[in-house]
Amino acid sequence: MKTSAFSPLRGILLTAPAVMYLLAFLAAPLALVAATSVLSRSPYGEVVFKFTADNYTRLFDPLYLNILLDSLTIAGATTAITLLIGYPLAWWMARVPQRVRSVALFAILVPFWTNFLIRIYAWILILRSGGLLEGLLAGLGLWRGSIEILYTPWAVLIGMVYEFLPFMVLPLYASLEKIDEAQLAAAADLGARPFQVFWRVVLPLGLPGLVAGSTLVFVPAMGMFAVPDLMGGARTLLVGNLIRNQFLVARDWPFGAAAAMVLVILTLGLLVLYTRFAEKETLV
Secondary structure, three states: OOOOOOOHHHHHHHHHHHHHHHHHHHHHHHHHHHHHHOOEEOOOOOEEOOOOOHHHHHHHOHHHHHHHHHHHHHHHHHHHHHHHHHHHHHHHHHHOOHHHHHHHHHHHHHHHHOOHHHHHHHHHHHHOOOOHHHHHHHHOOOOOOOOOOOOOHHHHHHHHHHHHHHHHHHHHHHHHOOOOHHHHHHHHHOOOOHHHHHHHHHHHHOHHHHHHHHHHHHHHHHHOOHHHHHHHHHHOOOHHHHHHHHHHOOOOHHHHHHHHHHHHHHHHHHHHHHHHHHHHHHHO
């Protein structure tokens, strides 16, 4: 009697490490945060086992709704700008000779080898009043006076785009590199203009990379708190900063957990909608 190579027991044993990893580092922490979000806070900042929905109803306060709207705006703008910059850059990288391509990939990856704080403080030196940008523009005769960019939402957007641009470029490059030149030549031979070739051939074939890149940028941008803290100052408060402040400053863990759960649910919902849209477009 032959034994199947993929018996149920063998399948369970093979998947057990991954399942245990997900349970320990994803499901359990998420369940803990969800449970904390419906508990209460004592006057001394301790979590007490008194169930309440007030932590969620507080999020409908206009103050917190504006913070959520600002977070969606910054994350959406970051995704759009990285896409506008990253798509032509990835297309160029996918079509240049191999030697130039290797140098370009190296240049994209170099920032990852530098500490995150060093890169952000470098941008602070560039954007601050009297900084390198102001000196450069004054030297070229393009601007006279002080440039007030640092500690504004524009500075946050610049820092976010810089930080997440590689996350957009690399998936796009991996997807666009697979497009065969013969397909582009066939479309051109059939009378398609350059824009039609892009719209009907390049864009559908590169859609998986576009979806992956947009996801990799939008999701972490929604919860980012370091860049808004360092480059936005007190003028820019996003959801990530709100959650961080509730846990580390205000010691209101239940409210911070409720805000975190709303962020998780909102992000997962957007991911599901985006993935289904991408699958539908791919099938078409």
